[in-house]
Amino acid sequence: MTDKPRMTALRLHKALYPIWRNDPGWKGVLTTVNNNTIGNMFIIGATGMFLAGGILAMLIRAQLASPRSAFMGPEIYNQIFTMHGTIMMFLFAIPFFEALTVFLLPGMLGTRDLAFPRLSSYGFWCYMIGSTIMIVALLAGVAPDGGWFMYPPLSSTAFSSGINADIWLLGISFIEISAIGAAIEVVVTVLRYRAVGMSLDKLPIFAWYMLVVAVMILTAFPPMILGSLILELERAFDMPFFQAEHGGDSLLWQHLFWLFGHPEVYIIFLPAAGVISMVLPVMARTTLLGYGWVVAAAISLAVLSFGLWVHHMFTTGIPHMGLAFFSAVSTLVAVPTGVQIFAWIGTLWKGRPEMHLPMLWILGFFVTFVMGGLTGVMVAMVPFDWQAHDSYFIVAHLHYVLIGGYVFPMIAGIYYWLPVLTGRKRFFRMGEVAFWLVMAGFHGTFLLLHWAGLLGMRRRIDVVEAGSGWELINLLASISGFVLAIGFGLVILDVAVNAFVAVRGRRNPWNAGTLEWATPIPGPAYNVASIPVVNSRYPLHDNPDLPVQIARGEGFLGEPVRNRRETLAVSVARGEPEFISVFPNNTIVPFVMAVVTSVMFMAPVFKWYSLMFIAAGGVTVLALVWAWANGSRRDEGLLDAGRGVFLPPHTEVAYPPGWWGSLFLLLADSVLFGSLLFGYAFLWTVAPNWPPPRILQTGIPGPVLALAGAALASGGIRLADRAIRAQGQPWPGLLASLAGLAALVAAAGTVFAGTTYNAHAYDATLWVIAGYVVFHAGIAGLMVLFLLGRIGAGYISSRRFGDARVVRLWIDYAVLAALIGLGGAWLPGVLS
Amino acid sequence: MTDMLRISIPLTVWIAAFSAVYGLQGIICSDLWRTAGLTTGQGRIALIVLGVAAVALQVAMQVLLRRPRFASPLPWVQRVATILAYVALVATLWSFLPVVSTSLCL
Numbered sequence: 044m045t046d047k048p049r050m051t052a053l054r055l056h057k058a059l060y061p062i063w064r065n066d067p068g069w070k071g072v073l074t075t076v077n078n079n080t081i082g083n084m085f086i087i088g089a090t091g092m093f094l095a096g097g098i099l100a101m102l103i104r105a106q107l108a109s110p111r112s113a114f115m116g117p118e119i120y121n122q123i124f125t126m127h128g129t130i131m132m133f134l135f136a137i138p139f140f141e142a143l144t145v146f147l148l149p150g151m152l153g154t155r156d157l158a159f160p161r162l163s164s165y166g167f168w169c170y171m172i173g174s175t176i177m178i179v180a181l182l183a184g185v186a187p188d189g190g191w192f193m194y195p196p197l198s199s200t201a202f203s204s205g206i207n208a209d210i211w212l213l214g215i216s217f218i219e220i221s222a223i224g225a226a227i228e229v230v231v232t233v234l235r236y237r238a239v240g241m242s243l244d245k246l247p248i249f250a251w252y253m254l255v256v257a258v259m260i261l262t263a264f265p266p267m268i269l270g271s272l273i274l275e276l277e278r279a280f281d282m283p284f285f286q287a288e289h290g291g292d293s294l295l296w297q298h299l300f301w302l303f304g305h306p307e308v309y310i311i312f313l314p315a316a317g318v319i320s321m322v323l324p325v326m327a328r329t330t331l332l333g334y335g336w337v338v339a340a341a342i343s344l345a346v347l348s349f350g351l352w353v354h355h356m357f358t359t360g361i362p363h364m365g366l367a368f369f370s371a372v373s374t375l376v377a378v379p380t381g382v383q384i385f386a387w388i389g390t391l392w393k394g395r396p397e398m399h400l401p402m403l404w405i406l407g408f409f410v411t412f413v414m415g416g417l418t419g420v421m422v423a424m425v426p427f428d429w430q431a432h433d434s435y436f437i438v439a440h441l442h443y444v445l446i447g448g449y450v451f452p453m454i455a456g457i458y459y460w461l462p463v464l465t466g467r468k469r470f471f472r473m474g475e476v477a478f479w480l481v482m483a484g485f486h487g488t489f490l491l492l493h494w495a496g497l498l499g500m501r502r503r504i505d506v507v508e509a510g511s512g513w514e515l516i517n518l519l520a521s522i523s524g525f526v527l528a529i530g531f532g533l534v535i536l537d538v539a540v541n542a543f544v545a546v547r548g549r550r551n552p553w554n555a556g557t558l559e560w561a562t563p564i565p566g567p568a569y570n571v572a573s574i575p576v577v578n579s580r581y582p583l584h585d586n587p588d589l590p591v592q593i594a595r596g597e598g599f600l601g602e603p604v605r606n607r608r609e610t611l612a613v614s615v616a617r618g619e620p621e622f623i624s625v626f627p628n629n630t631i632v633p634f635v636m637a638v639v640t641s642v643m644f645m646a647p648v649f650k651w652y653s654l655m656f657i658a659a660g661g662v663t664v665l666a667l668v669w670a671w672a673n674g675s676r677r678d679e680g681l682l683d684a685g686r687g688v689f690l691p692p693h694t695e696v697a698y699p700p701g702w703w704g705s706l707f708l709l710l711a712d713s714v715l716f717g718s719l720l721f722g723y724a725f726l727w728t729v730a731p732n733w734p735p736p737r738i739l740q741t742g743i744p745g746p747v748l749a750l751a752g753a754a755l756a757s758g759g760i761r762l763a764d765r766a767i768r769a770q771g772q773p774w775p776g777l778l779a780s781l782a783g784l785a786a787l788v789a790a791a792g793t794v795f796a797g798t799t800y801n802a803h804a805y806d807a808t809l810w811v812i813a814g815y816v817v818f819h820a821g822i823a824g825l826m827v828l829f830l831l832g833r834i835g836a837g838y839i840s841s842r843r844f845g846d847a848r849v850v851r852l853w854i855d856y857a858v859l860a861a862l863i864g865l866g867g868a869w870l871p872g873v874l875s
Numbered sequence: 876m877t878d879m880l881r882i883s884i885p886l887t888v889w890i891a892a893f894s895a896v897y898g899l900q901g902i903i904c905s906d907l908w909r910t911a912g913l914t915t916g917q918g919r920i921a922l923i924v925l926g927v928a929a930v931a932l933q934v935a936m937q938v939l940l941r942r943p944r945f946a947s948p949l950p951w952v953q954r955v956a957t958i959l960a961y962v963a964l965v966a967t968l969w970s971f972l973p974v975v976s977t978s979l980c981l
Binding site for chain 2: 615
């Protein structure tokens with residue numbers, strides 16, 4: 044504690060509120076960087092997409108309710124089912140849990156915001172703009188129509204000549220910026236922004252789940268982004284990655300898509316499991332049984348899920364041994380899932396459960412998800428899958444897993460955290476009626492559709508033939524489907540009515556033990572008035588006075604003496620205070636950047652490449668404006684963090700938050716690069732018409748330029764870093780780095796010069812590899828120039844050298860990618 | 876971060892080994908293998924060697940994680956890391972079983 048007079052809760056609120064509040068009016072919507080506001084907007088947006096996807100589902104059921112229905116033709120039906128899957132997977136499921144996480148995580152961890160508030164805003168606006176584009180495309184009749192996994196050659200120009208497929212490939216890639224951004228936010232926040240004393244074993248279990256999910260997003264999404272990019276390159280420039288006659292292979296798309304697609308199932312399930320692990324113990328008035336086992340199960344599930352992707356490809360003619368590898372892991376993955384289920388059952392066993400509405404939804408989850416899990420084990424068996432593949436059995440199975448395993452727990456979570464989200468106590472009781480309607484409607488629809496699948500009904504057919512034996516099943520499933528829709532509609536109505544007109548509630552009505560219940564409800568913009576000190580996983584149970592102590596400023600940073608947005612960063616393992624992180628103020632830059640980014644992604648749909656390059660320039664300028672606003676022009680030294688502790692600001696540590704963010708962005712980037720190299724090896728090994736007719740001749744200049752460039756770029760930035768810390772001249776080192784990066788670009792240029800981009804899949808792949816090298820060397824070069832500007836403007840000193848460390852990280856990555864990528868490109872020439 | 880690495884390395888090694896075995900099996904069944912003058916029988920031996928190496932690596936990590944030099948000072952982290960190392964070992968044994976029990980390129 045400091046010697047200064049103790050603040051009252053009200054005085055502290057009055058001091059903090061002007062610092063953290065949003066801008067007034069509509070301007071505030073566009074400029075906010077606050078996690079509560081963005082989380083709320085995100086939840087509303089994702090719910091809107093759930094409604095849109097649900098309406099499309101009802102159109103599908105209307106079409107299939109009667110034999111040879113004339114409700115819609117196949118062209119429209121193809122768009123409807125493609126957009127139903129696309130919306131539910133990409134525009135609802137992932138954004139909804141991200142939204143909930145953006146809202147809840149800072150409060151749960153006892154910190155004031157997520158690690159990169161502007162990134163939250165940018166991700167949200169990318170999501171909203173991208174989703175709007177997809178919906179407009181649907182209304183305009185040019186929506187994607189090749190199924191939500193867009194297999195070529197169906198999605199290639201030969202069979203999809205319009206812009207429908209381009210909208211999917213570019214639109215979804217654009218929206219995934221939001222997922223990647225949120226994942227980086229979550230990883231850095233969970234690792235570095237927590238209450239003091241919150242060591243890894245004291246993390247709220249939801250934070251553990253979200254940490255695991257975020258790392259999964261960073262490693263699962265890049266293969267699909269790469270697949271979308273190269274399929275778009277094929278469509279736009281005839282680079283034949285998937286055309287067998289030119290050395291391509293459509294199976295490459297399936298590998299890249301399902302490398303994303305199967306982990307995606309667990310990316311969706313694990314946040315729901317996190318919600319259950321938070322809500323269930325509170326409903327059972329106990330603590331989670333087997334916390335360590337549950338963490339280990341979540342991590343196991345996450346990693347094992349990356350060894351399953353081929354089980355979506357069992358019918359593609361892959362050799363039996365290959366199938367057996369993936370069948371084995373598909374059975375193995377049931378074990379950690381089972382560990383979690385038994386931990387939850389054990390928690391119920393040791394507690395005294397109360398049947399509140401969130402508990403009802405969790406019980407609905409248990410029944411439905413276990414059934415979906417069992418059919419999952421069935422389709423993990425290769426012989427069974429050969430019979431059921433692409434039938435309605437699979438449609439039924441995936442809905443059991445996704446709705447039972449994701450939507451039901453999320454609804455439980457929404458009802459559980461409704462007081463935190465809205466500040467109100469649930470009053471209207473439509474939720475119970477809605478639950479039973481949903482359960483009856485859901486099982487009436489999808490239990491029956493298993494049967495239709497076993498009778499041979501293929502997925503995605505637009506008519507049910509009379510006499511097929513599926514007519515009655517489909518009629519009953521459609522009636523049940525409408526009951527299900529009414530049930531979900533009632534849930535949304537119930538939540539909305541309670542959110543707007545129910546009476547104000549009291550703090551922590553469930554008597555929960557975690558920190559999101561320690562703040563007034565709904566949470567203030569600054570989340571916690573001071574950063575608490577915790578000693579267990581359930582700090583509110585240990586110390587019921589903690590909310591008052593936090594509000595009075597008795598934790599860290601309890602006095603906003605520097606009049607800026609500050610929070611505490613802690614050590615990864617033990618949660619010990621390490622530095623003070625200063626957050627940015629409200630800004631319009633993320634919103635503008637999202638708009639310009641959308642132009643960059645959407646211009647190629649209409650072949651407006653000049654506009655695309657102009658927009659890319661705009662994004663670059665805005666990114667520099669964004670980064671320039673960080674930092675300080677003066678050394679501040681150690682600052683008072685409260686409780687007698689003095690810490691440096693983030694500008695004066697070696698590895699600032701920007702370094703951590705870059706590290707995890709580069710993790711995703713490296714997975715994309717690894718997927719590209721996998722594609723290169725896959726085509727060379729498996730695709731027809733290889734080896735290519737002409738192999739790139741390595742020569743001497745390319746490798747010499749690459750090696751010299753690598754040495755100069757990496758050595759130069761290290762010299763500059765050392766000079767900055769020794770108060771010397773960093774210019775020579777930075778100029779050497781620039782020269783090295785230019786040499787890497789020239790080395791990549793020899794690959795362009797020696798190949799023809801559309802001659803063969805080999806040439807096309809080398810162009811993408813060389814393009815990747817040029818792109819990263821270019822980014823690193825821009826960062827060096829940026830660093831030069833920062834030095835000139837006084838942002839860098841012997842204490843403030845974090846920017847140089849960030850640039851060093853990017854240069855090292857560019858160098859490594861160049862050596863591996865160009866080495867791989869030249870290797871066949873050397874061997875031949 | 877060292878503790879996060881302790882937790883994540885065994886399963887990461889498993890997925891790397893899994894990818895390597897699957898990749899090698901793809902190469903063995905491709906024209907590249909035959910062009911190099913190698914037989915399917917040699918391919919199976921290569922897969923078995925790789926599989927055994929992966930198991931040995933997992934066993935080595937079990938041993939290393941118990942050494943004071945590599946063990947976590949936090950008991951909870953040490954326990955979770957040990958559980959995950961066992962999971963990785965079992966996953967290696969189970970997922971590589973097809974190397975000795977199924978046809979190679981049919």
